[in-house]
Amino acid sequence: MSDVLTALVRDVYLLRSRVADLEAAPAPREPTYQRVLHLVSHDFGVPVALLTSVSRRADIALARHVAFHVAHRALGYSMPRIGRLADRDHSSVCHGIHRIEAMCAEDRDFAARVAAVIHQIEHERSRA
Secondary structure (H helix, E strand, O other): OHHHHHHHHHHHHHHHHHHHHHHHOOOOOOOOHHHHHHHHHHHHOOOHHHHOOOOOOHHHHHHHHHHHHHHHHHOOOOHHHHHHHHOOOHHHHHHHHHHHHHHHHHOHHHHHHHHHHHHHHHHHHHHO
């Protein structure tokens, strides 16, 4: 009987400890532009360091423009705010967003890739 009681006490202790850990866990945070960069980086195969670089290479610029578009649509960021975060002129951000909108209208597969990133950010926002 003593072994059963010892096991029961240990289980109660472990459960209390786990509940305390869960209560102390930080609440999920609202996604940020940095999170958008990481998701776009992963989906488009362009490192975050290149997304934030001054490179004008086509594949890098395309992924960067997707990040602008996602931040604008999913996070509701204004173009000037995205420009400040991306160290770009708001007119460059505007151009990038319009470019992605045009590409999405022409290419369903590309539109689906962009929509998947937007959906991921919106899902994370709903959990925050």
